[in-house]
Amino acid sequence: MMLINLLISMKVLPFSLDTPAAPVAACDDAALLRALAQDDEQAFAEIYERYWDDLHAHACRKLGCPHEAEEVVQDLFVALWDKRHRAAGIEQLKAYLFTALKYRVIDCIRAQAVRQAHAAAPPAPSAHRGTEEAVAVGDLAAALAASLRRLPGHAREVFRLSRLEHRTVPEIAAHLQVSPKTVEYHLARSLRMLRGCLREFMVSVLLLAVLNG
Incomplete structure (x- = not known):
């Protein structure tokens, strides 16, 4: 999730x-x-x-x-x-x-x-679907980790603090000793780059979901 x-x-x-x-x-x-x-x-x-x-x-x-x-x-x-x-x-x-x-x-x-x-809506029980979802989440985690490694240093650090450690923009700004706007811009840059890296992966996942739905 x-x-x-x-x-x-x-x-x-x-x-x-x-x-x-x-x-x-x-x-x-x-x-x-x-x-x-x-x-x-x-x-x-x-x-x-x-x-x-x-x-x-x-x-x-x-x-x-x-x-x-x-x-x-x-x-x-x-x-x-x-x-x-x-x-x-x-x-x-x-x-x-x-x-x-x-x-x-x-x-x-x-x-x-x-x-x-x-x-x-009540969930439809399906052990097979649960297995498929677990595999998909694992694949997504691997794709995300690979994409993160491609980010520039500052953008990667801001992304990690914001999305993985759930810190606020002011907290990140204080931690990195930069302005809040600088944090927002680095976060925006990292997210845009990640969206591009993961786009092909997500298209494949959605296509499989349609074919198996």
């Missing part, structure tokens, strides 16, 4: 960014969007800093869970970066972000309902 929850938690900001320089912080939203469309990571970091708190607070009110709210907002920023080359076409950045957040919150609430319904 820990490994499954770990994979679910991998939907986060996909790379590391430095703190935005003062001139970027002084830009209006339209200028930031134009810069973002030109792959300007500093512009993206400023948008992240400017709107993260309000988006997260709004998602928390709707979902009632800070962790799920963080996941939803992180997904939103990942999508914004992935679509950065079209950013110049966004007329009102704040309205765009909150509209996109609304649909992600709706999707999250639907997923919550599905999970609750699944949890309420």
Whole structure:
């Protein structure tokens, strides 16, 4: 179960960014969007800093869970970066972000309902399925361990402290003597790299599940 929850938690900001320089912080939203469309990571970091708190607070009110709210907002920023080359076409950045957040919150609430319904359903006993699941978990653990070894040193250490030792961002920042934002960026980078390494493995597992279902 820990490994499954770990994979679910991998939907986060996909790379590391430095703190935005003062001139970027002084830009209006339209200028930031134009810069973002030109792959300007500093512009993206400023948008992240400017709107993260309000988006997260709004998602928390709707979902009632800070962790799920963080996941939803992180997904939103990942999508914004992935679509950065079209950013110049966004007329009102704040309205765009909150509209996109609304649909992600709706999707999250639907997923919550599905999970609750699944949890309420009685399990179907099957010794054979239990054996298959045990083997799958073992294979996943091996794939995860191999992927972790490929991470850069700082990203691997932040990932270990966060996901395996369950330490909070402030605790990791104090332990490594870095800023909380640096911890978030290294964690995001490590999770993005792990998602890429494990994607092929998960596709194979899902295909086997469909064929054996």
